[in-house]
Amino acid sequence: xxxxxxxxxxxxxxxxxxxxxxxxxxxxxxxxxxxxxxxxxxxxxxxxxxxxxxxxxxxxxxxxxxxxxxxxxxxxxxxxxxxxxxxxxxxxxxxxxxxxxxxxxxxxxxxxxxxxxxxxxxxxxxxxxxxxxxxxxxxxxxxxxxxxxxxxxxxxxxxxxxxxxxxxxxxxxxxxxxxxxxxxxxxxxxxxxxxxxxxxxxxxxxxxxxxxxxxxxxxxxxxxxxxxxxxxxxxxxxxxxxxxxxxxxxxxxxxxxxxxxxxxxxxxxxxxxxxxxxxxxxxxxxxxxxxxxxxxxxxxxxxxxxxxxxxxxxxxxxxxxxxxxxxxxxxxxxxxxxxxxxxxxxxxxxxxxxxxxxxxxxxxxxxxxxxxxxxxxxxxxxxxxxxxxxxxxxxxxxxxxxxxxxxxxxxxxxxxxxxxxxxxxxxxxxxxxxxxxxxxxxxxxxxxxxxxxxxxxxxxxxxxxxxxxxxxxxxxxxxxxxxxxxxxxxxxxxxxxxxxxxxxxxxxxxxxxxxxxxxxxxxxxxxxx
Amino acid sequence: xxxxxxxxxxxxxxxxxxxxxxxxxxxxxxxxxxxxxxxxxxxxxxxxxxxxxxxxxxxxxxxxxxxxxxxxxxxxxxxxxxxxxxxxxxxxxxxxxxxxxxxxxxxxxxxxxxxxxxxxxxxxxxxxxxxxxxxxxxxxxxxxxxxxxxxxxxxxxxxxxxxxxxxxxxxxxxxxxxxxxxxxxxxxxxxxxxxxxxxxxxxxxxxxxxxxxxxxxxxxxxxxxxxxxxxxxxxxxxxxxxxxxxxxxxxxxxxxxxxxxxxxxxxxxxxxxxxxxxxxxxxxxxxxxxxxxxxxxxxxxxxxxxxxxxxxxxxxxx
Numbered sequence: 107x108x109x110x111x112x113x114x115x116x117x118x119x120x121x122x123x124x125x126x127x128x129x130x131x132x133x134x135x136x137x138x139x140x141x142x143x144x145x146x147x148x149x150x151x152x153x154x155x156x157x158x159x160x161x162x163x164x165x166x167x168x169x170x171x172x173x174x175x176x177x178x179x180x181x182x183x184x185x186x187x188x189x190x191x192x193x194x195x196x197x198x199x200x201x202x203x204x205x206x207x208x209x210x211x212x213x214x215x216x217x218x219x220x221x222x223x224x225x226x227x228x229x230x231x232x233x234x235x236x237x238x239x240x241x242x243x244x245x246x247x248x249x250x251x252x253x254x255x256x257x258x259x260x261x262x263x264x265x266x267x268x269x270x271x272x273x274x275x276x277x278x279x280x281x282x283x284x285x286x287x288x289x290x291x292x293x294x295x296x297x298x299x300x301x302x303x304x305x306x307x308x309x310x311x312x313x314x315x316x317x318x319x320x321x322x323x324x325x326x327x328x329x330x331x332x333x334x335x336x337x338x339x340x341x342x343x344x345x346x347x348x349x350x351x352x353x354x355x356x357x358x359x360x361x362x363x364x365x366x367x368x369x370x371x372x373x374x375x376x377x378x379x380x381x382x383x384x385x386x387x388x389x390x391x392x393x394x395x396x397x398x399x400x401x402x403x404x405x406x407x408x409x410x411x412x413x414x415x416x417x418x419x420x421x422x423x424x425x426x427x428x429x430x431x432x433x434x435x436x437x438x439x440x441x442x443x444x445x446x447x448x449x450x451x452x453x454x455x456x457x458x459x460x461x462x463x464x465x466x467x468x469x470x471x472x473x474x475x476x477x478x479x480x481x482x483x484x485x486x487x488x489x490x491x492x493x494x495x496x497x498x499x500x501x502x503x504x505x506x507x508x509x510x511x512x513x514x515x516x517x518x519x520x521x522x523x524x525x526x527x528x529x530x531x532x533x534x535x536x537x538x539x540x541x542x543x544x545x546x547x548x549x550x551x552x553x554x555x556x557x558x559x560x561x562x563x564x565x566x567x568x569x570x571x572x573x574x575x576x577x578x579x580x581x582x583x584x585x586x587x588x589x590x591x592x593x594x595x596x597x598x599x600x601x602x603x604x605x606x607x608x609x610x611x612x613x614x615x616x617x618x619x620x621x622x623x624x625x626x627x628x629x630x631x632x633x634x635x
Numbered sequence: 636x637x638x639x640x641x642x643x644x645x646x647x648x649x650x651x652x653x654x655x656x657x658x659x660x661x662x663x664x665x666x667x668x669x670x671x672x673x674x675x676x677x678x679x680x681x682x683x684x685x686x687x688x689x690x691x692x693x694x695x696x697x698x699x700x701x702x703x704x705x706x707x708x709x710x711x712x713x714x715x716x717x718x719x720x721x722x723x724x725x726x727x728x729x730x731x732x733x734x735x736x737x738x739x740x741x742x743x744x745x746x747x748x749x750x751x752x753x754x755x756x757x758x759x760x761x762x763x764x765x766x767x768x769x770x771x772x773x774x775x776x777x778x779x780x781x782x783x784x785x786x787x788x789x790x791x792x793x794x795x796x797x798x799x800x801x802x803x804x805x806x807x808x809x810x811x812x813x814x815x816x817x818x819x820x821x822x823x824x825x826x827x828x829x830x831x832x833x834x835x836x837x838x839x840x841x842x843x844x845x846x847x848x849x850x851x852x853x854x855x856x857x858x859x860x861x862x863x864x865x866x867x868x869x870x871x872x873x874x875x876x877x878x879x880x881x882x883x884x885x886x887x888x889x890x891x892x893x894x895x896x897x898x899x900x901x902x903x904x905x906x907x908x909x910x911x912x913x914x915x916x917x918x919x920x921x922x923x924x925x926x927x928x929x930x931x932x933x934x935x936x937x938x939x940x941x942x943x944x945x946x947x948x949x950x951x952x953x
Contacts, residue, residue: 220717222720222723224716224717224718224719224720225720225721226719226723227685227716227720228714228716228719228721229720229722229724229733229804230685230709231683231685231709231712231714231720232714232733232734232737232782232794233708233709233710233734233737234706234733234737235706237694238737243722246724247722247723247724261716474765503690572786611840
């Protein structure tokens with residue numbers, strides 16, 4: 107993690123050993139999530155599949171609906187769940203079970219309709235009633251097809267369960283997405299490899315079950331539910347209740363950073379037992395009182411939207427995060443007019459302006475393009491597009507509103523002031539994905555923050571960091587020179603605002619508890635423990 | 636006794652079975668004969684209520700079958716299917732035990748009954764633990780028959796039971812079928828499209844076409860007193876062989892000469908001329924001792940055939 111600022115490069119094995127507690131817990135959570143949702147999916151899907159073999163008229167509707175559920179992107183489905191079920195385990199299980207439904211319903215239907223008609227007729231002619239035919243003939247004969255469906259559903263669930271960490275349900279996604287945000291390959295692999303192994307393992311085990319001969323199938327139909335229940339219960343073993351009077355939720359990125367939770371622990375001695383949650387739902391969860399303390403960014407528009415206040419960082423652990431476009435040197439050579447065009451924005455956007463712009467996109471749901479256009483117009487920077495064709499500048503952005511707005515502004519500026527055209531690759535996930543895209547010549551520029559460049563990309567020794575982070579100019583100068591040296595990438599002039607990390611609380615609660623600084627928060631928590 | 640009254644079944648606009656009536660006496664073997672699509676299978680499946688009729692009623696031993704629950708009705712009627720319909724996930728023994736288990740017999744009784752049946756049906760004890768797919772077609776069909784007979788139902792319905800078998804296996808099973816004492820005490824309705832089979836196994840034949848019964852009667856009646864051209868042309872192609880099968884030795888008894896020679900095979904005169912002719916070959920006999928009433932005559936192959944032709948000439952000149 108970011109704590110290993112120095113000395114030697116940590117191996118994956120060392121990382122996994124060091125984090126074995128977390129790894130074990132996440133794996134258990136992952137298995138638990140997969141199988142709780144699988145059991146519920148079987149309990150719903152199997153009877154539904156049987157029912158549509160009896161009412162063929164409804165088979166199209168049921169299979170169609172399950173099919174549509176399957177096509178909803180996983181992140182979107184998790185997003186839909188939050189207004190209904192909040193954050194945590196419940197929405198994750200519901201989303202997973204919706205994905206698992208289709209293969210189970212479809213295979214139950216196919217399996218049962220595929221049973222030899224002569225066998226069904228014989229069963230009927232011998233005087234079996236419909237339940238006897240179902241349990242003694244149809245289900246046993248359809249079992250291998252149904253098991254194949256359950257097998258597919260299991261593998262899907264192991265995959266989708268990685269996304270559960272977005273909504274604070276845990277699982278191996280915590281390492282995967284934390285690792286992506288932190289540019290930590292070991293962390294990504296520590297989540298991804300066990301997840302892949304789980305998928306392979308369960309697929310193999312279920313395939314053994316599927317190809318058992320017919321006689322042993324009878325034992326299989328008894329042991330399978332038992333096994334599933336045991337696996338599902340695994341989730342509840344490690345998930346001990348979160349301590350403390352206040353519930354904290356941090357993004358995976360914040361969790362693993364020296365200038366995040368690690369710094370809070372080491373410099374403030376603050377232990378809030380946070381749950382891991384995606385940035386996309388964290389603010390809303392705070393507003394809805396499901397969380398009390400969250401990590402966030404000081405320019406976030408949702409601060410304003412959800413009545414949150416920033417706690418003062420009285421020990422200065424959050425380094426400055428001044429935003430500036432970073433551009434590959436060869437792109438600057440290829441597009442001589444680029445630098446001065448991008449610098450048109452420098453010094454123009456303060457913290458409060460940026461907060462307001464973010465508020466418009468995140469809360470008022472104006473499009474980033476409109477927000478960008480309005481801003482440029484009000485500052486007399488907007489010029490109509492020249493429809494240039496003298497090469498294409500590729501602009502990237504990370505996957506949040508502020509980056510979209512900045513990318514839109516740069517797009518309009520380049521089209522209005524130069525003869526270049528622009529293609530945008532927005533939504534490149536976290537820092538790692540964006541920076542790798544830039545470094546590998548897949549984009550020409552994207553807006554980056556000095557603190558991120560320092561801590562997530564350069565990762566110098568803690569001594570160097572301590573000497574830099576108190577002063578915003580020192581940080582910028584260091585980052586600019588190191589990027590030039592190491593990657594041949596240039597930091598252009600800062601845009602003006604400082605989008606630093608911050609701890610936030612609901613304004614009303616903070617006032618009630620007299621918490622203004624992070625030290626106040628610590629005092630409050632300790633007084634209650 | 637089975638009594639079918641004004642039975643009809645319509646599938647949408649198609650009259651699969653069109654207002655038919657017939658009766659089957661106790662222990663009688665009635666064959667429903669006809670080309671595919673004539674309604675014979677639909678008729679059969681209405682008797683155990685696998686298909687519900689559009690109109691009409693059926694009585695078994697005077698009781699209306701629609702007054703009983705279909706499950707209870709079916710447990711008292713044996714059913715044999717063309718593709719045997721054995722449960723692939725059950726062993727042979729488990730397959731045969733299905734109906735007794737539904738009837739809640741105790742396991743000893745089931746075991747005893749199965750042992751009795753497999754001996755009669757020439758199956759071996761080792762095969763009881765086998766799964767159906769490990770058996771030959773003929774063996775599977777025997778298991779299917781055992782399953783239908785196990786609870787000793789008075790009525791047996793058979794839907795093309797030997798249709799999937801090759802010729803050699805089929806004629807072997809035909810012979811066993813006729814010899815099986817269990818079947819002699821049963822009222823049987825059998826569907827087939829095979830004219831030879833119908834003549835060989837049936838006491839009476841109901842020839843169907845387009846959902847109606849064209850003629851119902853004994854094989855001899857169909858052969859020699861066809862009601863119309865359809866019946867005549869239906870039997871035309873295989874007529875000679877059918878006649879051998881339809882005519883019984885007792886029918887030509889008066890035309891058989893006395894012979895002094897004594898054969899080494901004893902038979903009764905109610906077998907068909909065809910069976911008699913087959914016996915010469917299968918028993919490698921020169922003469923058969925045939926008994927009709929109190930009298931026994933020794934007959935050679937040529938004498939039998941000559942008597943048959945004399946009989947035939949007599950019928951056609953009537």
